[in-house]
Every structure is written in structure tokens, then in C-alpha cells.
Amino acid sequence: MSGMPMPTATATRMDAMAMPTATARGMNGMDAASGSPAALRPYVADPGMGAYQTFTINGRAYPDTAPVQAPPGALVRLRLINVGYLTHVLHLHGTAYRLVATDGSAVNRPQETTDLLPIAAAQRMDIEFRMPHGAWSLHDHDTLSGAGEMRVIVGQGARPSAADERALRAAAPPLLDLARYGVAGPAPFTARGRFDRVFSLVLQGAKPSMPMGGTSGMTSMSMDTYTINGKLFMQGAPLVVRRGQRVKISFVNKSMAAHPMHLHGHRIQVLTLNGEPVTGAPLYQDTVMVLPDKTTTVAFTADNPGVWMLHCHELHHAAAGMDTLLRYQGSPHLAQLGGATGNNPE
Numbered sequence: 001m002s003g004m005p006m007p008t009a010t011a012t013r014m015d016a017m018a019m020p021t022a023t024a025r026g027m028n029g030m031d032a033a034s035g036s037p038a039a040l041r042p043y044v045a046d047p048g049m050g051a052y053q054t055f056t057i058n059g060r061a062y063p064d065t066a067p068v069q070a071p072p073g074a075l076v077r078l079r080l081i082n083v084g085y086l087t088h089v090l091h092l093h094g095t096a097y098r099l100v101a102t103d104g105s106a107v108n109r110p111q112e113t114t115d116l117l118p119i120a121a122a123q124r125m126d127i128e129f130r131m132p133h134g135a136w137s138l139h140d141h142d143t144l145s146g147a148g149e150m151r152v153i154v155g156q157g158a159r160p161s162a163a164d165e166r167a168l169r170a171a172a173p174p175l176l177d178l179a180r181y182g183v184a185g186p187a188p189f190t191a192r193g194r195f196d197r198v199f200s201l202v203l204q205g206a207k208p209s210m211p212m213g214g215t216s217g218m219t220s221m222s223m224d225t226y227t228i229n230g231k232l233f234m235q236g237a238p239l240v241v242r243r244g245q246r247v248k249i250s251f252v253n254k255s256m257a258a259h260p261m262h263l264h265g266h267r268i269q270v271l272t273l274n275g276e277p278v279t280g281a282p283l284y285q286d287t288v289m290v291l292p293d294k295t296t297t298v299a300f301t302a303d304n305p306g307v308w309m310l311h312c313h314e315l316h317h318a319a320a321g322m323d324t325l326l327r328y329q330g331s332p333h334l335a336q337l338g339g340a341t342g343n344n345p346e
């Protein structure tokens with residue numbers, strides 16, 4: 001973990017990584033009223049992902065993580081970067097925080113909160129808070145095996161006792177509602193605005209016997225496959241746009257897993273997040289979470305000509321077919337993949 005001093009703050013970057021091992025474990029469901037395991041299940045449930053048992057912060061697992069330290073009362077900014085494959089639900093103890101940026105875009109007039117903060121694969125969340133007195137904790141609150149190792153001490157003093165840590169994990173504050181967080185302000189798009197191109201992308205899982213076509217040269221996979229509009233990568237037509245067009249995409253999740261959908265080369269505005277209209281601060285991201293049986297709708301201006309990937313950033317899902325292309329008219333087509341060409345990328 002690296003620290004960079006600032007005139008009134010301490011800025012620290014924290015990268016969350018998932019490390020695989022061989023044994024799978026399950027999760028227990030409880031009352032879904034707040035941040036209970038059942039309420040967290042849609043964020044972290046992913047069939048076949050129980051093999052991940054160790055989770056780290058900046059490459060270290062608790063208790064070997066380096067603490068975040070600053071004088072009590074100092075303004076601290078943390079950039080949380082999820083470089084793993086799974087969503088993590090983070091809990092900061094001992095002080096309220098403000099979510100000041102999502103994927104590099106500032107949040108309009110963020111309020112202080114103590115809610116749990118979900119961060120999907122590839123997302124970046126910047127939080128600010130005043131350093132509390134004593135030693136507290138920022139940790140992964142979900143029930144994935146190994147989640148207890150994704151923890152860092154915040155502040156100075158003795159580490160929390162085992163009993164204190166059990167009490168911290170037993171707390172179940174609500175999940176932060178990004179659709180209502182912050183204060184509404186001017187934004188380039190509204191849900192009922194005019195769009196030049198409108199796409200609906202249905203996200204689904206499939207049986208292991210589905211043919212792989214040109215994605216990797218394989219005829220079938222030992223794991224589940226994941227599709228967009230019933231097609232694996234390169235089986236379906238790309239999304240074709242022209243420069244300057246206003247584009248809307250609805251991600252309709254019909255699978256049992258959450259999908260963090262990532263569009264390369266563009267900043268997107270989230271219009272509805274898992275079925276909930278965004279009524280708080282305008283929400284800008286480049287990776288949006290789509291929970292099971294939910295729809296998330298986004299918009300962007302086609303202002304970066306080329307051929308761009310649009311894919312699930314749970315990279316097992318991407319490798320299993322959940323990818324497509326955004327192509328500007330006039331841009332070159334990609335080389336043919338698979339089959340007799342011998343062009344079989346991973």
C-alpha cells in the first residue's frame with residue numbers, strides 16, 4: 001500500500017485481488033432486511049466461484065495488510081480498485097465516509113454515510129473520511145470464504161480483539177443505494193430523452209454443451225457458458241453506431257449470476273440501476289453492475305471512433321462467451337476468428 005501526503009489529506013490506493021485455491025465453500029442465507037448475507041447474495045453469488053478462498057488488499061491478506069494511518073481528524077481519501085473477478089461489499093467502521101467518485105467521475109454533493117459499499121469487478125470507488133480515534137477496520141463484509149482476509153486496520157492503536165472483530169462482522173447496515181446517493185444535477189441524458197440508437201442486450205447462462213463457435217476453437221466447455229442475446233462472442237452482430245450519435249443500452253440479466261458490464265473507450269451515464277431510476281447525483285461509470293433478474297440501462301455519446309469491446313468483467317464469464325463489440329461505421333472489421341483460420345485467441 002502506498003501513501004501520498006497532501007496538504008489536508010492522506011491519499012491511499014487500495015487494490016482488491018482474488019487469489020484462487022482448489023476448494024469450494026458455500027454461503028448461508030439469512031434475513032434480507034439490510035446488509036445480511038441473504039441481502040448480499042445477489043452481489044456475490046456466482047455459480048462455480050467458490051474456489052476462491054483468499055482475498056487480499058494490495059497483495060496481502062489480513063493480518064499482514066499494512067494499516068491506513070493518519071492523525072485523528074485528518075481528511076483521508078482512499079481509492080478502492082477491484083482488480084479481482086468478484087464483487088466485494090466493503091464496510092468502514094468507526095467513522096462515516098463520503099463516496100466522492102465512481103470510476104474516476106466526481107459524485108455531485110455526496111453525503112456522509114455508514115452504509116456498506118458494493119464494488120464490482122473493475123470498478124473504482126473513491127471515498128473520503130475523517131480519521132477516527134483508535135484502531136478500526138475496513139473489511140469485506142460478505143460471506144465468501146476468505147472474506148475475513150480482505151481487511152485493513154484504519155487508525156492507530158491496538159488491533160481489534162477477536163470478540164470485537166466478530167461484533168464488527170455481525171453488524172448489518174444497509175447497502176449504499178447508488179441510484180439515490182448524492183444530489184441530482186445537470187446531466188447529458190435522461191431516461192425519456194431522445195436517442196439515435198437503442199440496444200437491448202439479454203445476458204444469459206447456458207449449459208456446458210453449448211458449441212463455442214469461433215471464440216476459442218473449442219467445441220464445448222467444461223464450465224458454464226454465458227451469452228449476449230443468445231450468442232457467444234463473435235457469433236452475434238456487433239453494435240454499430242456513428243460518431244456523434246446518442247446511444248442507449250439496456251442490460252437485461254436473465255442469468256443466476258451478477259454481471260459487471262464494461263464498455264471500453266467511453267464514459268457511460270447510468271439511467272436505471274437494477275430497475276431503479278437514478279434520482280440522486282448523475283451516475284457515471286465505465287463498469288455497471290447488473291444483478292440477477294434485473295435490468296440496468298445506460299447511455300453515452302458515440303465520440304471515440306473505433307472498434308471497442310463490451311464484455312462482462314467477471315472474466316470467467318467473458319472467457320465463456322459474454323462479450324460483444326461496439327463498432328463505429330467506417331471502422332475496419334476485425335479478423336475472422338476460429339474454425340479453419342487457426343486464429344484462436346484465448
